[in-house]
Amino acid sequence: MVVLAAVSCRQRGDGPFHPRPFPMVSVPSMMTDSREAASYLAGHFWDEFTDTSFLFPCDSMLVNGVERAGVEQAYANWLAVLDMADPDEAAESVERMFGQIVSMESTDTSSNVFESMTELTSKYLYDPNSPFRDEDLYLPFVKGLSECRFVPEGRRVGYEYDAEMCALNRKGTAAADFVFCDRNGRRYSLYGIKADYVILFFSNPGCTACKQIIDELNSDARISDMISAGRLAVLNIYIDSDLAEWKKYMPIYPDSWYNGYDPDYVIRTDVLYNVRAIPSLYLLDKDKKVLMKDVPQEKLFRWLENIPS
Secondary structure (H helix, E strand, O other), X not given: OHHHHHHHHHOOOOOOOOOOOOOOOOOOOOOOOHHHHHHHHHHHOOOOOOOOOOOOOOOOOEEOOEEHHHHHHHHHXXXXXXXXXXXXXXXXXXXXXXXXXXXHHHHOOOOOHXXXXXXXXXXXXXXXXXXXXXXXXXXXXXXXXXXXXXXXXXXXXXXXXHHHHHOOOOOOXXXXXXXXXXXXXXXXXXXXXXXXXXXXXXXXXXXXXXXXXXXXXXXXXXXXXXXXXXXXXXXXXXXXXXXXXXXXXXXXXXXXOEEEEOOOOHHHHOOOOOOXXXXXXXXXXXXXXXXXXXXXXXXXXXXXXXOOO
């Protein structure tokens, strides 16, 4: 099959094959609305690359005729487009891309497109350290992996679990409620917090990245004013068991925040939230509907800057 791929490539030109640039898709000229254009481009971004009319070489350096670095750069560009598209259509675009790479695998099982795109999607959308992570976008992809005949059965079980975790507390749904205690043992609930917006902040004492978030939030005068006015609340929650260490760290936490711990360990044991790494940030509205889920801090801060005064 690899030989056939090389032959079909050479039918496009004379001489030996050279890596091709990533084939871009054009937005129809009649689309003038930026979000509509982004949604179209998001959905059709991979059309030319996954077109099975011609099969291009795949090896350790090439993915369907494109250098690996070029494919990864295209993936990063696609993520920027997804961010500008309608959220529902962005998720549909991920699902469409998954269908396209499955179709390529069906056409040529020696191709590395399926494996390469799976690796990139996991790296960018699900790695807890990725600044582009987005479980809502990863969900249709990992759900497809959990049901895909090209994935070994043993790995499908793991993907099925990941899909279940990604389905928790999705954007637009009501966040799971829970009880927490402050340092004096007084009990509160997430839904008992009254504010237009709630930042749900999973943190650990001694965590450097957590301290950076604390300092940035605490030094922002506008955020402090919103907290004072009751428009914003920060729930800084500890979900592990070393309460002595947590209490020693208490002077670091702002008094204007809700600083608590999970007394019954239900967040982890009952998997109310998919906390894969610390820190983890959520943004909720006044009804505790999820606006942002495990959001990179830079994206949260940009969003907060645009809240009307």
